[in-house]
Amino acid sequence: MSAALDTDTHIASSIRTDAPPAILLDRVNKWYGSMHVLRDVSLQVATGERVVVCGPSGSGKSTMIRCINRLEQHQEGRIVVDGHELADDVRALDAIRREVGMVFQSFNLFPHLTILENCTLAPIWVRRMPKREAEELAMHYLTRVKIPDQALKYPGQLSGGQQQRVAIARALCMKPKIMLFDEPTSALDPEMIKEVLDTMVGLAEDGMTMICVTHEMGFARQVADRVVFMDRGEVVEQGAPEQLFSNPSTERLKTFLSQILRGH
Amino acid sequence: MSDIPLNTSVAGVPEAAAPRQPPALTTGPAAWLRANLFSSWLNTAMTLVLAYFIVRYAISFVDWAFVNAIWSVPNNQTAACRALKTSPNPGACWAVITEKHRFILFGTYPYEEHWRPAVVCVLFTALYVVSAMRRFWRWELAVVWAVTLVAIGILMWGGVFGLSYVPQERWGGLPITLILATFGLAFAFPLAILVALGRRSSMPAIRVLCIAYVELIRGVPLISLLFMASVMFPLFLPEGINIDKLLRAQVAVILFAGAYLAEVVRGGLQALPKGQYEAAEALGLSYWQKTGFIILPQALRLVIPPLVNTFIGFFKDTSLVLIIGIFDLLTAGKTAVVEPAWQGFGVEVYIAISVIYFVYCFAMSRYSQNLEAELNRHRVR
Ligand SMILES: Nc1ncnc2c1ncn2[C@@H]1O[C@H](COP(=O)(O)OP(=O)(O)OP(=O)(O)O)[C@@H](O)[C@H]1O
Ligand SMILES: [Mg+2]
Numbered sequence: 001m002s003a004a005l006d007t008d009t010h011i012a013s014s015i016r017t018d019a020p021p022a023i024l025l026d027r028v029n030k031w032y033g034s035m036h037v038l039r040d041v042s043l044q045v046a047t048g049e050r051v052v053v054c055g056p057s058g059s060g061k062s063t064m065i066r067c068i069n070r071l072e073q074h075q076e077g078r079i080v081v082d083g084h085e086l087a088d089d090v091r092a093l094d095a096i097r098r099e100v101g102m103v104f105q106s107f108n109l110f111p112h113l114t115i116l117e118n119c120t121l122a123p124i125w126v127r128r129m130p131k132r133e134a135e136e137l138a139m140h141y142l143t144r145v146k147i148p149d150q151a152l153k154y155p156g157q158l159s160g161g162q163q164q165r166v167a168i169a170r171a172l173c174m175k176p177k178i179m180l181f182d183e184p185t186s187a188l189d190p191e192m193i194k195e196v197l198d199t200m201v202g203l204a205e206d207g208m209t210m211i212c213v214t215h216e217m218g219f220a221r222q223v224a225d226r227v228v229f230m231d232r233g234e235v236v237e238q239g240a241p242e243q244l245f246s247n248p249s250t251e252r253l254k255t256f257l258s259q260i261l262r263g264h
Numbered sequence: 265m266s267d268i269p270l271n272t273s274v275a276g277v278p279e280a281a282a283p284r285q286p287p288a289l290t291t292g293p294a295a296w297l298r299a300n301l302f303s304s305w306l307n308t309a310m311t312l313v314l315a316y317f318i319v320r321y322a323i324s325f326v327d328w329a330f331v332n333a334i335w336s337v338p339n340n341q342t343a344a345c346r347a348l349k350t351s352p353n354p355g356a357c358w359a360v361i362t363e364k365h366r367f368i369l370f371g372t373y374p375y376e377e378h379w380r381p382a383v384v385c386v387l388f389t390a391l392y393v394v395s396a397m398r399r400f401w402r403w404e405l406a407v408v409w410a411v412t413l414v415a416i417g418i419l420m421w422g423g424v425f426g427l428s429y430v431p432q433e434r435w436g437g438l439p440i441t442l443i444l445a446t447f448g449l450a451f452a453f454p455l456a457i458l459v460a461l462g463r464r465s466s467m468p469a470i471r472v473l474c475i476a477y478v479e480l481i482r483g484v485p486l487i488s489l490l491f492m493a494s495v496m497f498p499l500f501l502p503e504g505i506n507i508d509k510l511l512r513a514q515v516a517v518i519l520f521a522g523a524y525l526a527e528v529v530r531g532g533l534q535a536l537p538k539g540q541y542e543a544a545e546a547l548g549l550s551y552w553q554k555t556g557f558i559i560l561p562q563a564l565r566l567v568i569p570p571l572v573n574t575f576i577g578f579f580k581d582t583s584l585v586l587i588i589g590i591f592d593l594l595t596a597g598k599t600a601v602v603e604p605a606w607q608g609f610g611v612e613v614y615i616a617i618s619v620i621y622f623v624y625c626f627a628m629s630r631y632s633q634n635l636e637a638e639l640n641r642h643r644v645r
Contacts, residue, residue, distance in 0.1 A: 071542050097548035108543035112562050121557060122547035174547060 010241075013225055014048040014207035020083060022047045022178050022209045023068060028077035030063060037063050038074065039233040045211060047177075050204050052220040052241070053213045055230035056256055061213045064230070065180045068211070069100045082177055098126060101171030105183040107163045109155035115142065115166050116151040119173045127174065134173070141169040145199050161192025165199055172203075179203065181212040215260060217245065229253050329356050336362045340605045349608070360609040361616050364600040368613065371436015371591040371599075377428065380419045381439040387412055387419075388442040396631055398638070409450075416443075432508050436591030438620065440510070444582040444592065448517040449575060455518065456525030461555060463530055474526075481523035486584050489516045494588035513585050521578045528570045532563030565639045572632035576625045593617055 023045040030038040037060045045051050053061050066072040068081060070093055078085065082099045084092040110118050119138035123129040129137070142148045145165035147158075155163055164184055171179060181200065185193040197219050204210060204223045214220065220227055221241045228238040231252045237244065248254045301311040332355025334345055345357035361368070370381045391412050394400050400408075420439065423429035462474035481489070493516035494509060536559060544554040564571070586595035597617045601610050 069546055071545060094548060094550075097546065100546075102543075102546040104539060104543065106537075106539050108537075108539035110540065110543070110558055110562075112565070122549060125553050125557070126548040126550075170547070 016047045019047040024080040026078040028074045030074045048207050050210045052224040053228045059230045060233040099177045101176035102180045103184045107167045119170045141172045145169045160188050161195045164196045178209045368597050369437045371596040372434050384439045437596040438593045440592040445579045451518045452521035455522040459526035460529035478523045532567035568636045
């Protein structure tokens, strides 16, 4: 967890090519009413790979990663997660949700439960872990995200950055194989962004398979094995961060990058 | 505090300003009066006029209710009471309560067995008090409820343990009101939660069923539901099967309260941000885990005020069973003044009954305020 964001060095890759892909999206299509929000999206994420997804607002980034754990349903194409095909089979869905952790832009902590209860609820009830063990595990991850002393407080008593770190710890307590992040820092004040990104860098260093929707280009450069650029529901371009950012091959990505850079 | 030496002057730092008294007349009762009652000549005038009427009527009420009142009369000789009604200094005839209180409270229950419904009322009230205390909110409470309700049934019916059998037709008064309200809420509330959840179900059949139930029940007055329960329902039953009248009324009351409570609960479900559902799902919680641990605890807290509002309204609505001839508290009160000797003393009886209703309703209201404050503590930073 010593990683600092300002280093230019890319952290070591942990992609395991021997293992089957952690996530496979094959020509996925989705409509909201008549609006076509995902168009033939194909994406393959290897175990241990870290993918950053970027693109303009409304391009379907959230929709795509929410399809991976069925918070949204796709209508055409295949999605295979950790060897389970996402279909109407309820057991496959349960298995996938156990293995996939998700962190939301708006934290979504449970306000009526303490931080510790937020972290232990799912391990106890979904993983059937004894309470004591779940609490030890929760304290372990809360220590990792550097807020063990807040365990007995309620979410409303924490700052935004702290809440988001609790949300990460809560997801980790399920010991997921894959973590999805949907703009985890966009709701945060600048001074809190770094503490959350540091936590995520630490996770990446440990070899977690991650898909991360974010506009933090520094984070992408340091952590991502691959950057995926989406626009209007399509994957327009993808590649290593350096190559993509310095040599965008499509007009759309050029425009997007210039807007992002102007914004910073 | 005064024995701690205050040394605020540090070298180089100007001495802190000495604490000052607040300006005169911004605090204290005098200031309150001035700000709220006498802030302008119009306010002052209104205050004085209202004060005059309030004091005048308060004095006449005290005169009527206490000073001139008659508290008891010898064996139904109500002549003194009647004289008092027409005298220039009218007074209340509380003798009617003294004389009839057992009938009002317990109806036509056999007189020498009145201790049984009395114990039942005490048991019910004790049950409410115990259930209200958060420190007893454990699963054992369900056992306490079951045991108490069985005890209440035994006391009311009798026929065992040397208690004489009392048929349901002879029950009456406060126990009936408490039975209808308690069983009504105890069954209507879980029903309401299921219906509210069902209305948001992804299964169309369940959703349609729940919507139909709520709309049908809300579309008719409780009175017609009670009529249906007491008159029409028995027609559909096969010959020889006879469900007792109180039970039928009870079912009508449960269905009625369930529909209203369901809408209140649904309001709470809708007020919860979608992110709470999504976070619970993303963690892999099953539908019932999500509902039980995340959704309902938050949704119900949000709707405590309208929920208790419905509870209170419904507690009083149980008095409508009088139209199908069930002898609840209010009916017993009405019947008490039917007797020629006591005719015309309805006001006193209704006041006494109001006090009983008020005690229960006000207790519910106060309790809900405390509960709300306590359960929503986590919202306060
Ligand atoms: N529940 C919904 N119903 C209808 N349309 C929706 C819904 N959710 C999203 N959309 C639409 O789908 C499109 C893609 O939305 P999505 O949230 O995936 O975009 P995004 O790339 O995550 O954007 P942002 O960067 O603003 O989060 C948008 O045009 C949005 O308006
Ligand atoms: Mg989004």
